[in-house]
Amino acid sequence: KGSANRARARLKVAKIHARIADRRRDSLHKLTTRLVREDQTIVIEDLAVRNMVKNRKLARAISDAAWSEFRSMLEYKAPWYGREVIAVDRWFPSSGLCSACNTLRDTMPLHVRTWTCDCGVTHDRDVNAAHNLLAAGLAVTVCGAGVRPQRSAPDGQSATKQKPSRREP
Incomplete structure (x- = not known):
């Protein structure tokens, strides 16, 4: 639907957005790699980013900062360098x-x-x-x-992420 000019304009805008996304991803890669190489232990706060984006005043700034992507990059790069990423409880x-x-x-x-x-x-x-x-x-x-003090689960383990205990039958 539309003319050839519309199609060309759509492609031009798509290229610009792709370039911006690539630059953001590149800067996140550089930052997370530097942090993981320099620091033995990285402590971050476990934030409910999905819920925070629902706030209309903060949504754009949080999305632009790419907090979720930043955390996931830290978590997968840390084992490569033998580092530890600790997420402190959001509460x-x-x-x-x-x-x-x-x-x-x-x-x-x-x-x-x-x-x-x-x-x-x-x-x-x-x-x-x-x-x-x-x-x-x-x-x-x-x-x-x-x-x-942790809220304990029914099996007695704390509510933090841990490997499940093996139960013998």
Whole structure:
């Protein structure tokens, strides 16, 4: 349907979009490869990206950043270099927990970017979350389990991803 000009314009737009997608994928490959080569343990937050994209104000920015693709690239490249990727539980209070005294702040809306704890330390929300995620990830590597009280499954295992235990008949 349409003229030859429409078909040419459609191909031109498709080439532009393909070029943009290739550049984004290339930059993600370069970033994930650099991270996996340089760092022994990589700690990330397990985010519900699918649910976050439903927010109309954040959907484009989250999709452009390609968080899901970034995580999947990290997870498949880490074993190549003998590295470990740890995903901290999405309910871990990373930004509301003081990294100095471990005091948990009750509520913190998204518009609050800096906050001061009762101990007197002023925190940037993102930097504080990074400190807490690193500490939680290192605790997981040492302890081998979750870093907070886990909801237990019916078989007694914690709710974190683990290999299923073998039951003898």
